[in-house]
Amino acid sequence: MKDSWDAAAAEGAAERELPLSQRMIKVLGNVCFSAFVLSVLVFTVIAVTYQPPDPWLDSPKAIISKSLAATLANATFHTDDSVLTTGEDLAPLPLSNATSAADATDNATSVADAADNDKSPDAADNENSPDAAGNSTSSDAAVILPTLPPPAADCDSDAPINCSDPRALAAIRRFNSRIFRRSIVFLGYETPVPGSAPGECDAAWRFRNRREKSWRRYRDYRRFRLASADNCTYEVVSAGKFRSGTNAAPKPPSPRRSSSPAPPAQIPDAEINDTIPTLGSESDFRKGKYLYYTRGGDYCKGMNQYLWSFLCALGEAQFLNRTFVMDLNICLAATYNPSGRNEEGKDFRYYFDFEHLKESASVVEESEFLRDWRRSERATSRKAGGKITVRKVPTYKVTPMQLKKDKSTIIWRQFDGQEPENYWYRVCEGRAAKFIQRPWQTIWKSKRLTNIVSEIAGKMDWDYDAVHVVRGEKARNKQLWPNLDADTSPEALVQKLTKVVPPWRNLYIATNEPFYNYFDKLRSHYKVHLLDDYKYLWGNTSEWFNETMTLNNGRPVEFDGYMRVAVDTEVLYRAKNRVETFNNLTRDCKDGINTC
Structure with a gap:
């Protein structure tokens, strides 16, 4: 033991006798070696655990972005706000998972192709369609394919195509599900009718676009050429373009008898209901609570400023739990007109979905409101009753929070000052921004x-x-x-x-x-x-x-x-x-x- 201690002491003494420069080199060498060992260890751990993304699983849009990023190294990748967005563009998809919905339809198509040819993918065409309450009835659920009635044993493959036969509709369903499964969701078919030649059938259906974030439905009708296949089933040989099946189009109303020729009748969209709602009786008017904005400096400004201000006003009405009095007249800014001049007298319904707005917010049209207001005032002057109380608010500096407990029938905001003091959106600035939420979901395109x-x-x-x-x-x-x-x-x-x-x-x-x-x-x-x-x-x-x-x-x-x-x-x-x-x-x- 003594010998080992003496050896260690001798070694320490010898090391202390080394020059300082040699000792520094030795220490530096030990540090570098330790860093090298540590870097090798870290690299080994990363190499074992890292899983690079599979480029085949990237979306087409991601691939385009990467390709262009390599082409233009200095390009900026941000959303360009020169395109105009509204509520349906900002809302989440109605399907909980759009990719899952597409995959569900793909599965339906695969089952249809693998099954007997006498089966019809009804469920594939109606997957994810809304129920009576407007809810999605299925997203990733299994698709059930109902069977058609068994064909007759003595069917004749040379017999003419019968468009009303369920097998014709089944063939059209299978064809559409295979071709359009990633673009549109089929919501309902009508019975096909004969086309213009033997073997042709015109079919109509309702559909929803997968990339549109609302449940709005559209109509299409196309011409299909069918042929007999094995097992007495039908198959689609060729299909026409969008709305080519004119025999399946909605029938125009009967023409009026007149000496002068009438223009060709057009089929209105029966699903559009943008009529102006009425307030009802004079007593109903007095029971209501209203928020009324007079026209301000936002009039004839760009549409983005119009929407920003309009949604501020609508948001305040919702905060105050009042009906918003809405002017349907819009002044279109000069930037949208070839004449280079502002144009008044445009209707809100030209640009936006008034039906959706009145279903998702409490609004009343201005002229209807003013007419009922005058009628109620006259009725009040003739008999004793509840008087219509009005609070006039001359400046935006009176905040929505100050008006929250106001009991007046009408809160009348007036914007008579100079710009920018007379902009509607000033109401939602400052502290009010914490309380007023702009209801973007209420604004859809027409x-x-x-x-x-x-x-x-x-x-x-x-x-x-x-x-x-x-x-x-x-x-x-x-x-x-x-x-x-x-x-x-x-x-x-x-x-x-x-x-x-x-x-x-x-x-x-x-x-x-x-x-x-x-x-x-x-x-x-x-x-x-x-x-x-x-x-x-x-x-x-x-x-x-x-x-x-x-x-x-x-x-x-x-x-x-x-x-x-x-x-x-x-x-x-x-x-x-x-x-x-x-x-x-x-x-x-x-x-x-x-x-x-």
Whole structure:
């Protein structure tokens, strides 16, 4: 033991006798070796536990973003707010899991193909359809395929096709479920009727678009050519385009007898109910509580400011538990009009879904309210009774919290000051912002406009990609967007899009570029579609034209700039893959230089 201690002491003495520089080198070497061992250990742990993402499982949109990110290293990836969003764009999908719903339909199709040919995928066509309460009846549940009646033993394969035979509808269901399963949800079929030639059947159905976040329903009717298959079943040989089965279309009303020729009858959408609700009797009016805003500085401003202010007012009405008095007249800002002037007298129902608004919020139309107010005042002056009390609020600085306990029949906010003191949205600023929630879910785009959207998407068989090309004033402003003009030139668009969109796909271009032929170079690579290709959908023989003219007391309504942007936006949202200007096409920032 003594010898070991003496050896250790001798070694320590010898080490102390070494020069300081050698001792530092020895210590540094030990530290470096320890760091090396630690880094090898960390790398080994990461290599064992890390699982890289499988690129085959990425969504097409993710693949497009990655491809363009590699092409444009300096591109910014943010949502471009030049497209117009409303409540149905911000709300979650009505299905709890859109991918699961698509997979459920895929499973239904697989079962239908594997089963006997005399089975019909009714459940696949009706999966996830709302029940009477508007709820989803199934999301990931198993799909049950009811069987058809057994065919007769002596069936004749050469017999003519009978369109009313359940086997014809079963064949059409199977075909649609296979072709459109990732685009639309089928909600109900009608019995097919004969087409224009032997072997043709026209079938109609209701459907909902998977990429639309509301439960609104649309109609389609197509022409199918059927043939007899094995086991006395039918199969679809070919199918027509969107609304090609004219024999299955709704029948127009009987024409009125008149000496003058009438315009072609159009079928109105029976599901649109945007009539103005009435308040009822004079006593009902006195029982109510109302919030009334007079017209302020927001009038004739851009639609985004209009919505921001309108939803502030509606949010205050909900906070106060009152009915909001609503002016249906809108002044459309000059930026949406080719004339460059503000246009008054536009109807709220041209742009937004009034039926959904009045179902999801308590509102009353202004002229109806004022008429009942005057009638109630006259009735009160003739007899003793409850007087209609009015509290006038001359400034936005009186907060909603101060009005919460007010018992007046009418709270009348007046906006008579100078801009910006007379903006409606000032009511929701400051401390009130903690109490007032803007009810975005109440604002949907007009169903008359989304009917046009569905027809455009249907003409492309719901199978298309889209690119959003922003030009206009931004492309001309080289100080804020120095690269935008060049990055969205026809040559640049061809160079960039051919790297991420397969050739000869249907390519819808949502754009504010006014020159129709600007995108002609893309026609050598894609089936290009522009909004102006579908002018007949709002022309003077269209359903939209006749219905809006009815709203406008028989006067034609112009398809204005805001309507164009709304339709462009919705067609863009329904595309299978979407390429954005400031996300993908240009190095510029969407809000100008140095704002990325």
